[in-house]
Amino acid sequence: MIEELLRESFARHEAQAPATETLRRGIDALATRRRHRRTAVLTGGVAATVAVLLVAVTVIVRQLAPVVGNLPTVPLPGHVPDRALNILLLGLDTRPEFPPPYRSDIVSVVHVSEDRNHVYLVDIPRDLLVDIPGHGEDKLSSAHAFGGPQLSATVVENLTGLELDGTVTVDLGALRELADILGPVPVCLPFSMSVSTDGRTFEPGCYTLDSDDVVDIARERYNVPMGAISRAANVQRILVGFAEQAASLDLLGDADQLAALLAIDGITIDLPDIDPVALAAQLRGVAAADIVGIADPFHGAADRIVLLPSGASVMLLDQQVAPQLFSALHDETLADFVAAHPDWVSTSVLG
Amino acid sequence: MTYDDFVDASLAGLSRYALMLAGDPHTAQDLVQETMVRARERWHRVSVTASPERYVRRMLTNLYIDWHRAPWRRRVHLRADPAEWAVPDDHAQRAADRDEIWQALTALPRQQRAAVVLRYYEDRADQEIADILGCSVGAVRGYISKALSTLRARAGAAQLSTGGFR
Numbered sequence: 181m182i183e184e185l186l187r188e189s190f191a192r193h194e195a196q197a198p199a200t201e202t203l204r205r206g207i208d209a210l211a212t213r214r215r216h217r218r219t220a221v222l223t224g225g226v227a228a229t230v231a232v233l234l235v236a237v238t239v240i241v242r243q244l245a246p247v248v249g250n251l252p253t254v255p256l257p258g259h260v261p262d263r264a265l266n267i268l269l270l271g272l273d274t275r276p277e278f279p280p281p282y283r284s285d286i287v288s289v290v291h292v293s294e295d296r297n298h299v300y301l302v303d304i305p306r307d308l309l310v311d312i313p314g315h316g317e318d319k320l321s322s323a324h325a326f327g328g329p330q331l332s333a334t335v336v337e338n339l340t341g342l343e344l345d346g347t348v349t350v351d352l353g354a355l356r357e358l359a360d361i362l363g364p365v366p367v368c369l370p371f372s373m374s375v376s377t378d379g380r381t382f383e384p385g386c387y388t389l390d391s392d393d394v395v396d397i398a399r400e401r402y403n404v405p406m407g408a409i410s411r412a413a414n415v416q417r418i419l420v421g422f423a424e425q426a427a428s429l430d431l432l433g434d435a436d437q438l439a440a441l442l443a444i445d446g447i448t449i450d451l452p453d454i455d456p457v458a459l460a461a462q463l464r465g466v467a468a469a470d471i472v473g474i475a476d477p478f479h480g481a482a483d484r485i486v487l488l489p490s491g492a493s494v495m496l497l498d499q500q501v502a503p504q505l506f507s508a509l510h511d512e513t514l515a516d517f518v519a520a521h522p523d524w525v526s527t528s529v530l531g
Numbered sequence: 532m533t534y535d536d537f538v539d540a541s542l543a544g545l546s547r548y549a550l551m552l553a554g555d556p557h558t559a560q561d562l563v564q565e566t567m568v569r570a571r572e573r574w575h576r577v578s579v580t581a582s583p584e585r586y587v588r589r590m591l592t593n594l595y596i597d598w599h600r601a602p603w604r605r606r607v608h609l610r611a612d613p614a615e616w617a618v619p620d621d622h623a624q625r626a627a628d629r630d631e632i633w634q635a636l637t638a639l640p641r642q643q644r645a646a647v648v649l650r651y652y653e654d655r656a657d658q659e660i661a662d663i664l665g666c667s668v669g670a671v672r673g674y675i676s677k678a679l680s681t682l683r684a685r686a687g688a689a690q691l692s693t694g695g696f697r
Contacts, residue, residue, distance in 0.1 A: 198550070
C-alpha cells in the first residue's frame with residue numbers, strides 16, 4: 181500500500197529529472213573549471229604544525245626525563261622566553277610536480293601557556309578574507325605564496341593583534357613519515373567522510389589510522405561536511421593522535437625509531453628566541469589530553485561565504501566569537517574561552 | 532567500455548536516480564555533474580570494475596550521503612504556502628496524498644532514502660542495494676523497514692490533518 185504510493189510518487193516526479201543535454205554541458209563546464217583549478221586541488225592538502233614538532237620532541241624529551249631527572253641540576257641547552265608563547269604553524273603540501281610558490285593549507289597559532297602545562301592549537305581558516313600588505317584583500321592562504329612564512333606571520337599578527345614568536349613550516353611528507361614511524365594513529369571522527377581519490381568512507385567513530393589514512397584524511401576537503409574547515413579540525417585531531425601514540429611507545433628504548441624521528445625532514449623552524457629542544461623539555465608535563473584544538477565550527481553560516489570577483493569563495497570571520505578568541509589568546513584566558521565555547525573545541529568531539 | 536559510451540548508456544538513468552535521491556532537480560544536477568567529472572577523471576579505474584554502472588551509482592550515492600551536508604550545498608527549498616492551495620477535489624486530493632509521500636521522503640535519513648529509491652524506483656535486489664550502499668543485506672532491510680514505518684506514520688498523520696476520514 182505505502183509501497184504503491186511510493187512507486188506512484190517516484191513515477192510522477194520522473195519528468196523533473198535534469199535533461200541529459202543540460203547535464204552533458206554542465207559536466208564539460210565543471211571538468212574545465214576543475215582542470216584550471218587542478219594545481220590548487222592537488223596541492224590542496226595538508227600540513228602539520230609546530231604541534232607535530234612540539235609533540236614529537238616533547239614526547240622524546242618526556243621519555244628521556246626519568247634519566248635526565250636523576251641528575252641534580254642539568255642545565256638545559258638554549259633559551260626559552262619566560263612567558264606564554266605563540267608560534268605560527270604553517271602546513272604546506274609541496275610536491276615535486278608542482279613548482280612553488282605554495283599556499284598554506286593549514287594556518288594555526290600554537291599557544292603554549294606560561295606555566296607550560298597547556299598547548300592550544302588555534303586554527304585560523306586558510307580561506308579567510310584578509311588584508312595582505314602589498315597585495316590587497318585575498319585569502320589568508322595566499323599570503324604564503326606572496327611572501328612566505330614572514331608575510332603569513334605579519335597577516336596573522338595584524339588579524340589577531342598577537343605578537344608571534346616565530347614560525348614553523350611543516351610539509352605533508354613529514355606527516356606521513358611521522359605516521360610511518362609512530363605507527364597506527366588513534367583518531368576520532370565526529371562525522372562521516374569519504375576520500376576523494378578512491379571513495380572509501382569513514383563513518384563517525386574512532387579509528388587507528390595508518391600513514392596512508394592519515395595523509396588522505398588530512399588532505400580531504402571535499403567529502404567532509406565543511407570543506408577546508410573540517411579538514412583543519414581533522415588535522416588537529418591527527419596531531420593529538422600523534423601525541424597519544426607517541427606517548428604509548430618506548431621511543432627511548434628504540435634507537436632506530438628515535439633516530440628516524442629526529443631525521444624527519446620537511447620541517448622548517450624559524451624561532452629566533454626559542455630553542456625547540458629546551459621548549460620541549462619544558463613541555464614534558466603536557467599530556468595529549470592537555471593539547472586542545474580550537475577551530476571555528478562555522479555552523480553552516482552560508483552568509484559568511486563570499487564570492488570574490490575572481491570566482492574564488494572566501495570566508496568571513498565570526499564577528500562575535502573570533503574577537504573573543506583573539507583576546508583570549510592575548511590575555512592567556514583560552515581555558516575560559518574553551519569553557520564558554522565548547523563547540524569551538526575540535527579535538528574533544530567524541531570525548 | 533569508453534567514458535562516452537557510458538555516458539550515452541547511463542546518463543539519463545543516473546539523472547532520474549539523482550532526482551529521486553535529492554528530491555529537487557538542482558541538487559540532482561549538481562550530484563550527477565560532480566559524480567561524472569570524478570568518474571571521468573579516473574575512468575581507467577572505473578571501467579575495469581565488474582559493473583561501471585553500479586560503481587558510478589555508488590559514487591553518486593556516497594556523494595549524496597556525505598557531501599550533501601556541506602553548508603554551501605544546502606539549498607533552501609521554497610514551498611508554496613499551504614494557505615494558497617486551492618480546495619482539493621477528489622482527484623487533486625489523491626495527487627496531494629502522493630505529494631505527501633514525496634514530502635515525507637525528505638524526512639528520511641539519507642541511507643534510508645537511498646535504499647527506498649533503489650528498491651521501489653529502480654527495483655533492485657537487496658544484494659545489489661547492499662553493494663551500492665556499501666553495507667550488508669541485513670542493513671538494507673533494516674533501512675527499508677524503518678523508512679516504510681516512518682512514511683506510514685507520516686502518511687497517516689497527513690490524512691488526519693487533511694480530514695481524510697470520510
